Amino acid sequence: MANFIVKAKNMTKKFDELTVIDGWDIEIEKGQRVVILGPSGCGKTTFLKILSGLQKVDSGSIERRYERLGFVFQEPRLIPWKSVEENLLFISNDRARITEMLMNMRLKGFENYLPSQLSGGMKQRVNLARALIVDPDLLILDEPFGSLDMPVKFGIIEDINSLWNKRQFTIIMVTHDTKEAISLADRILILSPRPSKIMSDMKINLSVNQRDISEPAFIEIESSLMKKIFSI
Amino acid sequence: MKIFIGIIIFLLAWQFFSIILNVPLILPTPFDTFVSLEHLFSQVETYQALTSTVWESVLVLVLVVIVGIPIGFLMGISNTLYELFRPAIMIIQAVPVISWLALVIFLWGIGWKGPVLISFLSLLPLSIFTTASGVKNIDKNLIEMAKTYRVPGRKIVKTIYFGSLLPFIVATIEVSIGDVWKVIIVSEYLCGGSGIGVLISWARQYVDVPRVYALTIIAVSLGIVSERIVTLFFKKMMVKWQISS
Numbered sequence: 001m002a003n004f005i006v007k008a009k010n011m012t013k014k015f016d017e018l019t020v021i022d023g024w025d026i027e028i029e030k031g032q033r034v035v036i037l038g039p040s041g042c043g044k045t046t047f048l049k050i051l052s053g054l055q056k057v058d059s060g061s062i063e064r065r066y067e068r069l070g071f072v073f074q075e076p077r078l079i080p081w082k083s084v085e086e087n088l089l090f091i092s093n094d095r096a097r098i099t100e101m102l103m104n105m106r107l108k109g110f111e112n113y114l115p116s117q118l119s120g121g122m123k124q125r126v127n128l129a130r131a132l133i134v135d136p137d138l139l140i141l142d143e144p145f146g147s148l149d150m151p152v153k154f155g156i157i158e159d160i161n162s163l164w165n166k167r168q169f170t171i172i173m174v175t176h177d178t179k180e181a182i183s184l185a186d187r188i189l190i191l192s193p194r195p196s197k198i199m200s201d202m203k204i205n206l207s208v209n210q211r212d213i214s215e216p217a218f219i220e221i222e223s224s225l226m227k228k229i230f231s232i
Numbered sequence: 233m234k235i236f237i238g239i240i241i242f243l244l245a246w247q248f249f250s251i252i253l254n255v256p257l258i259l260p261t262p263f264d265t266f267v268s269l270e271h272l273f274s275q276v277e278t279y280q281a282l283t284s285t286v287w288e289s290v291l292v293l294v295l296v297v298i299v300g301i302p303i304g305f306l307m308g309i310s311n312t313l314y315e316l317f318r319p320a321i322m323i324i325q326a327v328p329v330i331s332w333l334a335l336v337i338f339l340w341g342i343g344w345k346g347p348v349l350i351s352f353l354s355l356l357p358l359s360i361f362t363t364a365s366g367v368k369n370i371d372k373n374l375i376e377m378a379k380t381y382r383v384p385g386r387k388i389v390k391t392i393y394f395g396s397l398l399p400f401i402v403a404t405i406e407v408s409i410g411d412v413w414k415v416i417i418v419s420e421y422l423c424g425g426s427g428i429g430v431l432i433s434w435a436r437q438y439v440d441v442p443r444v445y446a447l448t449i450i451a452v453s454l455g456i457v458s459e460r461i462v463t464l465f466f467k468k469m470m471v472k473w474q475i476s477s
Contacts, residue, residue, distance in 0.1 A: 071377070075373065079374060091381045
């Protein structure tokens, strides 16, 4: 299939003698929203670093077909002595785009705030805004909601889904949380413990309205997802 | 207000102990010292000495910053350079002032160069190690973030490296200012051609103890005032620079 954005064949990554990623075969289509679920230390973040070019594979291959990458880090990684706007200007000089993103991420009015003056949720919104100002073909999210409470977390996921509905960029997110995964994903990959393999590749067919955690379809998918996780 | 009360208490204690001791050669009274101080301010030589000491101190500070910070920066980003340079810098740090003194007297004799070199070598290791430690403590996550977004290297150095280093640079300057007067005056005393240290040396030769005390008051005042002014100036300048970088 020529429409992929990432394609890995027998991809393996080791740290010294420790194999973390063990022969993954994976193809991710353009515009897909893929969520990777797996236990701690199974190489989820390592995979994201390989995707972003920060790390190399030890054997096998990976082909990347994106031009612009947005990366939402687990912790916001904002420059502490720079304001919100300056943090975004560090990545892009496109002021119009920055203004648009500040609006979309509900950060208007906070341009001149320093990161230390923002709540955890707002910092993550800046983190997300920074990833989106580059107009990414591929948006990577590395457990971005770990420290956020439920309303903030699902508010941000709703924002991401609504931006995705306007322009279908590819999303790859890593998380431990099944609810987060189902709220966002078209496809969920479940990993085994280290050395990790892809144990399950699950399609999620939910409409926009069904991506509410109280919807029966959502609960049903979560239940089958949990069964798969516990069977591994 | 409290500071003035503190000064008055100090002066009263000084007066009390000088009367009790009654050995003017060791502890003259505050009155004798201030008479000597007044006399010093009526002499042109005092102002010349002050200018000389201030000029030498500023020169040392500038040299320490422009030499120490770049070397510290390189040592911070490269472990190889750190290990290569560390022994030499530790040796410079450990060499007693008196050994440098012998060297500079052979090299230049009495004059301004000796105190400047001795003070520079005394303060250089501190600025290098403080800067290197600052670079080593830079948040690697910020660097990784910048690389992920393919931010140009120059921008990464200017914004993240130098931005993270600023508190260390300010700390280096603050500590150096506190020390530079002491080292310069000692060096002037030992091998200087002019300066407060030289005046102290002359006063000692004439056993003019109130004059030694008066000159010490000038040196202490110079240290405190300059530390406050320069720290304030650097902090303002650094904040401006941090915002614009």
